[in-house]
Every structure is written in C-alpha cells, then in structure tokens.
Amino acid sequence: MTKAIRIHQNGGPEVLSYDDIDVSAPKDTEIQIRMKAIGLNFIDCYMRSGLYPIANFPSVLGKEGAGIVEAVGKDVSEFKVGQRVCVGIANGCYAELANFDQHHVLALPDEIEFETAAAMMLKGMTAHFLLRRIYKVGPEDTILFHAAAGGVGSIATQWAKSLGTTVIGTVGSKEKAELAKSQGCDYPILYRDENFTEKVREITKGEGVPVVYDSIGAATFEGSIDCLRPMGTMVTFGNATGPVPPFSPALLAQKGSLFITRPTLMNYVAKREDLLWAANDLFDVVKSGAVKIKINQKYDLKDTAQAHRDLEERKTSGSTILIP
Numbered sequence: 001m002t003k004a005i006r007i008h009q010n011g012g013p014e015v016l017s018y019d020d021i022d023v024s025a026p027k028d029t030e031i032q033i034r035m036k037a038i039g040l041n042f043i044d045c046y047m048r049s050g051l052y053p054i055a056n057f058p059s060v061l062g063k064e065g066a067g068i069v070e071a072v073g074k075d076v077s078e079f080k081v082g083q084r085v086c087v088g089i090a091n092g093c094y095a096e097l098a099n100f101d102q103h104h105v106l107a108l109p110d111e112i113e114f115e116t117a118a119a120m121m122l123k124g125m126t127a128h129f130l131l132r133r134i135y136k137v138g139p140e141d142t143i144l145f146h147a148a149a150g151g152v153g154s155i156a157t158q159w160a161k162s163l164g165t166t167v168i169g170t171v172g173s174k175e176k177a178e179l180a181k182s183q184g185c186d187y188p189i190l191y192r193d194e195n196f197t198e199k200v201r202e203i204t205k206g207e208g209v210p211v212v213y214d215s216i217g218a219a220t221f222e223g224s225i226d227c228l229r230p231m232g233t234m235v236t237f238g239n240a241t242g243p244v245p246p247f248s249p250a251l252l253a254q255k256g257s258l259f260i261t262r263p264t265l266m267n268y269v270a271k272r273e274d275l276l277w278a279a280n281d282l283f284d285v286v287k288s289g290a291v292k293i294k295i296n297q298k299y300d301l302k303d304t305a306q307a308h309r310d311l312e313e314r315k316t317s318g319s320t321i322l323i324p
C-alpha cells in the first residue's frame with residue numbers, strides 16, 4: 001500500500017482524498033517512480049472541478065513531478081533503477097509511487113534538484129512553446145503576459161527578459177507587483193485597480209503589443225484583444241476566470257486582422273523529439289541562471305486540498321510543490 005491523492009468525483013477542493021492505493025508493477029513500456037516532489041498546476045484544479053473532463057474515477061491527479069526510478073518494464077532501455085528523473089505532462093503525479101509511460105519520462109540533470117524540477121517542468125515547457133514556438137519573442141518586442149507573478153508567469157517573464165524582450169505583466173496585488181518586478185517584469189499592472197488595456201496603450205505609445213499571453217480567460221479576453229497592434233497574436237491559453245465565450249471570427253478583422261490561438265502543451269510535446277526540445281531548452285535556461293525557479297509555497301501531499309484552495313484564491317505566487 002502507498003499514499004496518493006485521488007478524486008472519486010468532480011467538485012471543490014474537498015473531493016481531494018488522501019487514499020491508500022496499490023501500485024501494480026510497471027507494464028512493458030512503463031517506469032515506476034518514487035516521487036520526491038510534485039508540482040501543483042492550475043490545470044489540476046480544472047480536472048478536479050470537471051472543466052476538463054476525466055475519463056475514469058477514482059483518478060490520481062497531478063501532471064508534474066520528480067523522483068527516482070524504482071522499477072522499469074521489460075521494454076524500457078533508456079532508464080534504469082536508481083536514476084533521477086522527472087515528468088512534465090503525465091497523469092497521476094499526486095502519489096508517493098506511480099507508473100508512467102516512458103514517453104513522458106525525462107532524465108533529470110544532476111545540477112537540478114527534485115523540488116526545482118517538480119516546480120518547473122510543466123510550467124517551464126509551457127513558457128517554452130509560448131515564447132519560442134507560437135510567437136518567437138525577441139529584443140524588438142514589448143509583450144503582455146497576464147498573471148506575471150504566477151507559476152507560468154514567473155518563468156515566462158524571466159525567460160522573455162533573458163531574450164531581451166520588454167515585458168508588461170498583470171498582477172493581482174502590490175506584493176505580486178514587487179515580485180514580478182524583481183523577476184524582470186518592466187511594467188507590472190495592477191489589473192484589479194487599473195484598466196490594463198489603457199495602461200498597455202499608454203506604455204506602447206498607442207501602438208499596442210505584437211502578442212498577448214492570456215491565461216485569465218473570460219475576464220480579460222476582450223481587453224487583451226484591444227491591447228494588440230494590427231496583425232498581432234492573441235494566445236489564449238488558460239481559464240482562471242472561466243472559458244472565453246464564443247465569438248465571431250469577424251471580430252479579428254475589426255480589431256486589425258488579428259491571429260488567435262488556443263494552444264495546449266500536450267500538442268506541443270506529443271512527439272518525443274518535441275518533448276526533449278522543450279525540456280532541454282528549459283534545463284539550459286535554469287542551469288545558466290537566466291531563469292530562477294521560485295518555490296514560494298510547499299505543502300505535504302496530504303494537504304493538497306489546502307494547496308488547491310490557496311491557488312484558486314490567488315494567494316500563491318511563483319511555483320507551488322507538494323511533498324509526499
């Protein structure tokens with residue numbers, strides 16, 4: 001028997017149950033990992049609540065973590081027992097012990113600690129596809145990144161800065177504005193008090209930005225569109241305030257021949273070569289010190305429900321990890 005956080009139905013944080021479970025031996029292509037640290041992500045809340053449907057109950061949540069290989073299936077040759085590894089987009093991480101298909105598992109460089117890996121893999125690979133693939137930011141760009149002091153936002157801000165980009169970031173409090181600034185955000189905007197669209201127009205001298213990264217969803221969508229310059233790119237990649245309501249493509253013409261995408265990390269790392277590209281670029285920026293991973297909250301695995309409450313109530317900043 002081993003411990004895991006499971007849900008038996010969708011609902012609020014109270015449905016997260018600290019259960020005893022049996023973990024079977026790994027199947028042929030699976031790797032069994034003794035988890036040392038687990039990352040908390042907003043997507044875990046969407047899966048818990050039912051916004052993103054789950055096929056089977058009970059289900060162990062959690063997509064990000066790091067640990068040591070405990071056992072391998074007969075067709076696994078790339079990994080061996082005792083090796084340090086991590087996962088960034090796999091199901092079932094909220095556990096002391098878990099099996100993952102080898103496709104999702106990555107060797108963890110010696111320089112990167114388990115807790116750091118757990119705090120950065122999903123969020124950092126997300127920052128990678130946002131900044132390096134969807135729209136390649138550079139020194140000539142001024143970008144808008146919402147929730148700049150959050151998990152993805154903290155990594156993306158530092159990464160964009162290391163590429164010479166000017167970053168405008170929205171934040172929910174003065175403390176978060178300070179944090180964002182210390183991470184390289186040039187213009188933190190307190191979007192609960194100020195009209196962020198007007199501020200962005202002011203900062204860019206009326207021109208607008210070439211790209212907006214919006215994970216806030218329903219509450220900011222329209223304002224974000226109005227921050228874009230003609231032919232700008234709207235990247236709507238999350239729903240912290242609920243999904244964006246349907247709209248007509250004609251809106252994109254009216255607002256200046258805009259581009260829009262609703263990406264998910266899963267598609268961007270579906271091929272093993274793409275997963276390795278994202279992970280290796282992330283390892284490089286962390287090892288070089290260009291991106292520092294801030295673990296601002298740490299909970300015991302059994303207290304995952306509290307961690308979910310704090311994340312959804314906007315009490316967290318940077319990364320949050322769970323310790324089994």
Ligand SMILES: NC(=O)c1ccc[n+]([C@@H]2O[C@H](COP(=O)([O-])OP(=O)(O)OC[C@H]3O[C@@H](n4cnc5c(N)ncnc54)[C@H](OP(=O)(O)O)[C@@H]3O)[C@@H](O)[C@H]2O)c1
Nearest residue numbers: 041042147150151152171172215237238239240264265314
């Ligand atoms: N598409 C993808 O593949 C992908 C991958 C990873 C993450 N994401 C998305 O990226 C976003 C960030 O993820 P994360 O795990 O790093 O979370 P996070 O940014 O650490 O937390 C979410 C932040 O959103 C802001 N927020 C604004 N309104 C909110 C509300 N009504 N309720 C809760 N939060 C609100 C809060 O920051 P302030 O207080 O500063 O406003 C909060 O801290 C999430 O929406 C997530 O779903 C998408």
